[in-house]
Amino acid sequence: METPEGDVLAGVGPRLRALRHQRGATLAALAEETGLTASTLSRLENGRLRPTLEQLLPLARAHGVPLDDLVAAPPTGDPRVHLRPVRRSGLTLVPLTRRAGGVQAYKVVYPPAGRASTKKPRSHEGYEWFYVLNGSVRFVLGEREFLLGVGEAAEFDTRVPHWIGSADDRPAELLVLFGPQGERAHLGARRTS
Structure with a gap:
């Protein structure tokens, strides 16, 4: 038993x-x-x-x-979410999901452009979606470069070389969804009539 x-x-x-x-x-x-x-x-x-x-x-x-x-300790009855920021490669990551596997959600803070690491596109398995909460970001995907501001979002296959960083002298804050097996974020509403 x-x-x-x-x-x-x-x-x-x-x-x-x-x-x-x-x-x-x-x-x-x-x-x-x-x-x-x-x-x-x-x-x-x-x-x-x-x-x-x-x-x-x-x-x-x-x-x-x-x-x-x-x-997987059982919850203690406290309904509050206790976020624990993690610093990696100059970024501040705040995990928003508490389970392993599947789509993961993070709040990511990119340092101001002057403090960011050099622009070096990377690729890896997975699929990513991000939404700009504050500031603006430079987003390089393959050979193309984009400037995204508050309220804008992007979705891409992470096997394509990519780089994201703050576009100016302010930090940029993003809400990021990452699916290691290539899960895509599906946005939409169900029809009620």
């Missing part, structure tokens, strides 16, 4: 794999970041190794999620 602890730990592997894929990290890169071996990480993700606290803590840190998210 499965124990409640066993049920909780059984779901850790798929969550770890989904978080790693969401970040686009390899087992080797994650091993270097956490100090765990690639073999250990693979066995954790595949459920062949029962995770320990000593393994979960560096993994939670590396993925930028609370330990509770890795083990």
Whole structure:
């Protein structure tokens, strides 16, 4: 008979794999970041190794999620959303979704153009949609460049080389939806008549 602890730990592997894929990290890169071996990480993700606290803590840190998210701890009854910003590559990311896998939502703050890193387009698996909340952004997609302001949105396949950054001396804030398997954001309303 499965124990409640066993049920909780059984779901850790798929969550770890989904978080790693969401970040686009390899087992080797994650091993270097956490100090765990690639073999250990693979066995954790595949459920062949029962995770320990000593393994979960560096993994939670590396993925930028609370330990509770890795083990799917039950909610404590507090309905407030406690956002925990993460800084990566000069950006501030605020995860808005609390589950691993599927479409992920973030608020992303891009630093002013003078402080941004050099414009280096990147590509990776997935599909992205973003909406400009504040400021304006320069968006490079393939060979084309766009300027988007407050209230404008873009949707694109992330396999096409792309770059996003603030367009001026103010930070730019975006609402971003990212689907690692290429899920698209479908906007529309259902007809009622």
